[in-house]
Each structure stands twice: as structure tokens, then as C-alpha cells.
Amino acid sequence: MKNMVVIDPVTRIEGHAKITIALDDTGSVSDCRFHVTEFRGFEEFCKGRPVWEMPSLTARTCGICPVSHLLASAKAGDAVMGVTIPDNAVRLRRIVNLGQIIQSHALSFFHLSAPDLLLGWDSEPADRNVFGLMAEEPELARRGIMLRSFGQGVIESIAGRKVHAPGILPGGIAEPMTEETRERLRENLVEARKTAEDALVLFTGILDDYEREVRAFGSFSSLFLGLANDDGLWEHYDGHLKMVDSEGTIVADRVAPADYRSIIGEAGRRDSYLKSPYFKPSVGPDEDPLAGMYRVGPLARLNVCERMGVPAADEALAEYRERAGGVATSSFFYHYARLIEILAATERMADHLANDDVTSSHVRARAAVNAHHVVGVSEAPRGTLFHEYLVDEHGVLTDMNMIIATGQNNLPMNETVLQIAREWIDGPAIPEGILNRIEAGIRAYDPCLSCSTHAIGMMPLIVSLVAPDGEVLSEVRRG
Amino acid sequence: MRELRTTVTIAFNDVEVEAFADETVMQAARRNDVFIPSLCYVEGLSVWGGCRMCMIEIEEDRRLRPACATPVNPEMEVYTDTPKLRAHRKAILELLFAEGNHVCAVCVSNGNCELQDMAVACGMDHVRYDYRSPRRAVDASHPKYVFDPNRCILCTRCVRVCDEIEGAHVWDVASHGADAVLITDLATPWGDSTSCTWCGKCVAVCPTGSLSYQGTAVGEMEHSVSMISRLAVARSRGEWLDPEAVS
Numbered sequence: 001m002k003n004m005v006v007i008d009p010v011t012r013i014e015g016h017a018k019i020t021i022a023l024d025d026t027g028s029v030s031d032c033r034f035h036v037t038e039f040r041g042f043e044e045f046c047k048g049r050p051v052w053e054m055p056s057l058t059a060r061t062c063g064i065c066p067v068s069h070l071l072a073s074a075k076a077g078d079a080v081m082g083v084t085i086p087d088n089a090v091r092l093r094r095i096v097n098l099g100q101i102i103q104s105h106a107l108s109f110f111h112l113s114a115p116d117l118l119l120g121w122d123s124e125p126a127d128r129n130v131f132g133l134m135a136e137e138p139e140l141a142r143r144g145i146m147l148r149s150f151g152q153g154v155i156e157s158i159a160g161r162k163v164h165a166p167g168i169l170p171g172g173i174a175e176p177m178t179e180e181t182r183e184r185l186r187e188n189l190v191e192a193r194k195t196a197e198d199a200l201v202l203f204t205g206i207l208d209d210y211e212r213e214v215r216a217f218g219s220f221s222s223l224f225l226g227l228a229n230d231d232g233l234w235e236h237y238d239g240h241l242k243m244v245d246s247e248g249t250i251v252a253d254r255v256a257p258a259d260y261r262s263i264i265g266e267a268g269r270r271d272s273y274l275k276s277p278y279f280k281p282s283v284g285p286d287e288d289p290l291a292g293m294y295r296v297g298p299l300a301r302l303n304v305c306e307r308m309g310v311p312a313a314d315e316a317l318a319e320y321r322e323r324a325g326g327v328a329t330s331s332f333f334y335h336y337a338r339l340i341e342i343l344a345a346t347e348r349m350a351d352h353l354a355n356d357d358v359t360s361s362h363v364r365a366r367a368a369v370n371a372h373h374v375v376g377v378s379e380a381p382r383g384t385l386f387h388e389y390l391v392d393e394h395g396v397l398t399d400m401n402m403i404i405a406t407g408q409n410n411l412p413m414n415e416t417v418l419q420i421a422r423e424w425i426d427g428p429a430i431p432e433g434i435l436n437r438i439e440a441g442i443r444a445y446d447p448c449l450s451c452s453t454h455a456i457g458m459m460p461l462i463v464s465l466v467a468p469d470g471e472v473l474s475e476v477r478r479g
Numbered sequence: 480m481r482e483l484r485t486t487v488t489i490a491f492n493d494v495e496v497e498a499f500a501d502e503t504v505m506q507a508a509r510r511n512d513v514f515i516p517s518l519c520y521v522e523g524l525s526v527w528g529g530c531r532m533c534m535i536e537i538e539e540d541r542r543l544r545p546a547c548a549t550p551v552n553p554e555m556e557v558y559t560d561t562p563k564l565r566a567h568r569k570a571i572l573e574l575l576f577a578e579g580n581h582v583c584a585v586c587v588s589n590g591n592c593e594l595q596d597m598a599v600a601c602g603m604d605h606v607r608y609d610y611r612s613p614r615r616a617v618d619a620s621h622p623k624y625v626f627d628p629n630r631c632i633l634c635t636r637c638v639r640v641c642d643e644i645e646g647a648h649v650w651d652v653a654s655h656g657a658d659a660v661l662i663t664d665l666a667t668p669w670g671d672s673t674s675c676t677w678c679g680k681c682v683a684v685c686p687t688g689s690l691s692y693q694g695t696a697v698g699e700m701e702h703s704v705s706m707i708s709r710l711a712v713a714r715s716r717g718e719w720l721d722p723e724a725v726s
Contacts (some may be wrong), residue, residue: 048616049617049628050617050625052587052693053587053699055696055697056584056696056697056698057697059583062582166589166696169696169699170694170696171694174699255659367695368622368693368694394619394620394670395619395693396617396619450490
């Protein structure tokens with residue numbers, strides 16, 4: 001008899017998805033799949049639109065990380081013009097992206113995952129959310145919310161609006177930063193940095209209690225992809241593509257973003273709208289893309305870089321690597337990496353704001369269409385984001401491909417839910433707390449499924465328990 | 480020396496105002512700061528009367544009349560904002576939104592669009608009709624300008640300004656009814672037009688994001704309808720006025 005558990009929808013993630021767990025005759029987990037059940041289709045309806053509109057149009061992909069799409073798209077627009085944008089435009093874009101990383105990571109940690117970590121996997125589901133956190137840990141919840149608000153404020157101050165900001169354009173930024181804005185952000189940075197530091201202390205304090213989760217929440221070998229620079233510093237905006245393995249060995253380096261197809265292939269699966277990108281050199285023709293599985297996002301960025309390049313975050317990175325035993329291979333460490341990135345973001349932002357040129361009015365380059373096949377890449381909070389455009393001689397899109405961070409984590413997310421299911425499930429009676437661990441395995445990646453389903457393809461989450469004969473024995477559906 | 484113009488007294492919404500005997504109700508309304516919505520009317524261009532947004536009610540007249548094409552009559556009592564007119568204008572706006580592909584959030588004219596402003600002014604917050612969602616190709620072939628027919632409301636301002644002020648008559652309307660579409664020259668790409676002088680008056684006068692400058696990002700497009708009215712007055716009367724005085 002085949003048993004199947006369905007968790008539908010997966011909660012506290014961005015988008016709609018479900019999880020199916022198949023059991024064998026003995027009641028042991030035989031397979032576990034993460035299915036994305038929503039479809040957005042931007043790759044289709046953007047065709048025919050002028051490239052100048054693409055940043056704002058593609059930003060509508062997401063309300064959480066629109067800045068990532070704005071940046072990748074604006075960089076593709078820069079490439080269409082064939083221009084080097086003014087230094088201060090790069091600086092302001094970087095500050096906006098740091099604000100984006102802070103607000104998105106704060107959302108992931110404080111609003112979505114802290115309820116699991118601080119209230120417990122098995123706590124009452126009705127209270128296991130940000131409101132429950134507010135009741136139990138009001139000061140922590142308040143500071144988390146304020147941290148996110150700070151990041152959103154940075155975006156609004158420079159790009160004109162918190163969500164779907166209009167100020168990031170091909171060629172640079174719409175408006176220079178005022179001295180008043182600069183001073184306000186510098187003042188607000190103080191509390192943001194303190195919150196980041198305190199959150200790190202909190203997390204490292206509880207990490208030892210989660211030994212089993214560290215071992216079973218996506219702890220496996222894989223490749224890691226991120227942007228890198230010549231100095232080996234943590235990178236979030238520019239540079240080249242770098243891939244390392246679980247031993248820290250570099251398997252690809254100095255790959256120009258425009259050449260991403262030389263190392264990344266995309267596979268489709270029938271049970272999900274989410275594409276499954278893989279490392280091409282590791283997968284032969286007709287082979288399972290799983291052989292080329294790689295992870296992106298905070299975990300990968302910290303594995304790819306040599307150091308953060310700012311003192312407090314570098315200190316935190318050293319402790320992180322000591323706890324991980326070198327290269328961090330457990331996806332539970334995504335939370336940890338996220339907090340280090342928040343800290344690094346506050347430090348980097350302080351450095352940028354201290355630069356006297358940050359209020360320079362030279363923030364935009366203008367030119368006509370000079371290139372027809374371009375790629376714009378940026379590090380979104382969830383990982384490396386690719387926008388590839390083909391434009392005609394008038395700058396109108398004829399084709400487009402987007403590789404979203406969450407898509408690149410599709411294969412590892414599937415492996416993670418399988419590992420968690422095998423660790424905790426033994427027989428058809430599955431306590432709710434176990435299902436929550438499976439969801440939490442997905443949450444560690446902070447997936448944004450509404451961002452990542454464009455080829456033709458959907459995220460609330462469901463967990464199904466399926467018998468060998470296909471019968472659905474139980475199904476958990478929330479939301 | 481200027482001739483003195485005869486004046487008459489008319490009433491807008493029960494308030495008496497002075498109007499010139501040789502002007503239209505729209506002109507009298509604008510001089511007296513009475514708001515009458517319009518999308519196709521531009522002071523200085525010929526009256527087309529096609530958008531029907533400026534319909535008014537006149538006492539003892541059962542029919543609605545377009546203010547832009549209705550001459551002032553002595554003692555006429557005009558109503559510009561009645562429940563019937565509000566319903567009528569909303570319906571027109573809804574039809575315009577349903578007919579094309581007007582997505583304000585990602586439009587070059589977002590925040591600087593007369594269609595958007597009119598929807599706000601007239602309280603159009605829903606579209607009750609099915610969207611046609613037509614597939615229309617953007618013409619970005621002109622080195623300086625872009626024509627996006629998805630955002631065109633066929634007000635013909637560009638057709639008239641190009642013909643009447645610039646004298647080039649690059650633009651015209653082809654086909655009929657729901658298939659009506661703006662064309663340049665004999666339906667050739669704008670960039671191939673041999674009659675276009677690149678003057679940009681059509682772009683300046685467009686009420687929506689349909690005509691824009693190359694390289695313009697979302698929300699960046701600003702039109703300049705008052706400039707066209709100023710040119711028209713300068714040509715016809717030999718007066719070069721303060722831009723703020725003509726709009």
C-alpha cells in the first residue's frame with residue numbers, strides 16, 4: 001500500500017506551494033517533492049515592450065524583493081546602451097540593494113522563521129506566527145519590524161518608493177541623494193546595526209539546541225553559486241560568477257554574467273511550475289539535473305566569498321565558519337548567514353554614506369540602443385538573479401529569460417524536504433509539529449515562488465502522504 | 480488694433496458668468512474656471528468632438544451636447560456636473576480602459592496622464608466591461624520617439640496638431656470602429672516616414688503614454704499641451720503669451 005501525505009499550502013513563505021511525501025509499504029519515506037503551484041509568466045508578456053520600461057515592469061514580479069528585479073533589469077538596460085554608469089549611480093544602487101537585503105532578511109528571520117525558532121516547532125500553530133512572537137517576545141518582534149522598516153526606508157529615500165520604486169533606471173538612478181536623506185539614514189543605521197548584532201547573539205545562543213535540525217535540514221553536499229569580485233569580498237551587486245563545492249574548491253570562477261549559460265542549464269519538471277537550474281558541466285545529456293544541484297542565497301554567498309570586508313561581519317563570519325566546520329553545507333545555516341548579511345549590509349551602508357560623493361548629482365547616463373543581447377545580474381536576498389534580454393534595433397524586447405534565485409534552490413529544496421521527512425517520519429501517523437519542520441526546511445531558503453514561476457507555471461504549500469498505489473492517505477492544507 | 484468682442488450672459492450650474500458671443504461653451508467654461516472634462520479638446524486645434532467626455536446638459540434641451548462644439552447662446556443655462564453626466568463620463572472612461580491596454584503602474588506617463596487624471600476626477604475606480612486586451616505592436620522605429628498603440632485613445636490630437644500646426648500631416652486614422660488605429664504616412668513604420676519633421680508636437684500634445692520620447696522610463700514622460708496652445712495662439716493672433724496664460 002502506498003501512503004502519501006500532502007502539506008498544502010506551505011505557510012509563511014512568499015507564494016503558493018505544496019509538499020508531497022510518499023511512503024513505502026513499511027511506512028518509511030520513499031520520496032518527497034516540493035511543488036510550486038502558481039504561474040506568473042513575465043517571460044511571455046514582457047516581449048514586445050521597450051527595454052526602458054523593463055525595470056518597473058519586471059519589479060511587479062514581487063512585492064518583497066522588487067529592488068532585485070529593478071537592479072538586474074536596469075543593469076541589462078545599461079548593457080543595452082553599452083554605457084558605464086556614473087560612480088555615484090553605482091553607489092546609490094548598492095545602498096538600495098543593501099536596504100533591500102536588510103528588509104527582506106529581517107522579514108524572513110523575524111516575521112517568518114523566528115516563530116519556529118523561538119516559540120518551538122511543536123507550539124500551537126495558531127500562535128506560531130509573528131503575532132504569537134509579539135505576545136511572547138514583544139521587544140524582539142518590535143525591533144525586527146523596525147529593522148525591516150529601516151530597510152524599506154532606505155529604498156524609499158533613494159528610489160522614490162518602498163515597493164516598486166520608480167527611481168532605478170537603465171543608465172543609473174532618477175534622483176541624486178540629498179544631504180538631509182544621507183544624515184537621516186546615518187542616524188537610523190545605529191539602531192539597525194544594534195538589532196542585527198543582538199539578533200546574531202540571540203541566534204548563536206540557541207543554535208546549539210538545534211543540533212538535530214542542523215544535521216537534517218538540508219545538510220548535504222552541493223555546489224554554491226554567487227557573485228564574486230577580484231578582492232574576494234562578499235558581493236551583492238556586481239562582479240563575476242563563482243561556483244564552489246562543499247569542500248570549498250572552486251569549480252567555476254570569473255564567468256562573466258553574460259556567459260551564464262555556459263555553466264547553468266535549466267530543467268523543467270512536470271509536477272512544478274518552478275524550473276530547476278543546474279550546473280551544466282556536472283550533468284551529461286539525458287542525466288538527472290540533480291548531479292548539478294547548486295544553492296544560491298546567503299549560505300552560498302558566504303561560502304563563495306573569502307571575507308565580508310567589514311570588521312564586525314568578518315568577526316561573525318569567522319565564528320560562523322568555525323561552527324559550520326568550514327564550508328556551511330546545512331541549509332539551517334541560511335538563517336545564520338542571513339543575520340551576518342544584515343550586519344554586513346549595515347556596515348557597508350555606513351561606509352557608502354560616509355563617502356563625500358554620495359550626494360553627487362551625476363547619477364545617470366543616457367544613450368541609444370547599442371547592444372541587442374544582454375544579461376543583467378544582481379544578488380537578490382534569496383540569491384543570484386539573472387535577467388537576459390534580446391532586443392531589436394529599436395530597443396523592443398523580442399525574447400527574455402529570467403533565472404530567479406528561488407528557482408536555483410529548487411533542487412536543494414526538494415532534497416531538504418526529503419531529508420527532513422526521512423529524519424522525522426516513521427509511519428503514517430504524522431504529528432503536526434513534524435509537518436511544520438518540513439515546512440521550516442523550505443522556509444530556511446526564504447523562497448519567493450511568486451517571483452520564480454515565469455516559463456509557464458504556482459506557491460501556497462500542501463503536504464500529501466501518498467500510498468504506493470497512489471492513494472492519498474492524508475493531506476495537510478493550511479491558509 | 481483689436482476688435483471688441485460682444486459678450487453675453489450665460490449660467491454654469493446656476494451661477495451667471497460673462498461669455499463671448501463667438502466662443503464655445505468649453506472656451507467660456509475654461510475662462511471662467513468651470514471644470515468640464517475633456518480628452519480630445521486642445522485650445523488652438525480644430526474641434527473634433529470625438530471623446531464625448533465634455534458632454535453637458537442645457538436647460539430645456541433634452542439632448543446632451545459636447546461643450547467643445549456647442550456655441551454659446553445668450554441666457555443659456557448649462558449644467559456641467561449632474562448624475563446623468565457623471566454616469567455618462569464614467570462609462571466612457573471604462574470603455575476606454577477596456578478597449579486598450581492601459582496599465583498605469585508600468586506606463587511612461589504614470590502620474591502625468593490626462594486619462595489617468597480624468598479617471599480620478601470622474602471617480603472611475605472600476606471597469607465593468609470585459610477587457611479586450613488587444614495585441615498591438617509598439618512602434619519604436621523613430622530615432623527620437625515611440626508610439627505605443629496600446630495606450631492610444633484615438634483622441635486625434637496628434638493628427639490635428641501635425642496637420643494644423645506643423646503642416647506635415649504624418650498622422651492619420653486607418654480602419655474603422657474597434658479596429659481603428661493611428662498610422663504614420665501610408666501605414667509605414669514611423670521611423671521610415673518621409674513626411675515627419677521630428678518636431679515632436681504630436682508627443683507634446685498626447686494625453687496618455689501612447690507617444691513618448693525614446694529612452695523614457697516608467698513615470699518619466701511629461702507632455703506639454705500648453706506649448707501647443709501657445710503656438711496656435713501665436714500663429715493665429717500674432718500674440719506670444721505667457722505659457723501659464725494658455726492651457
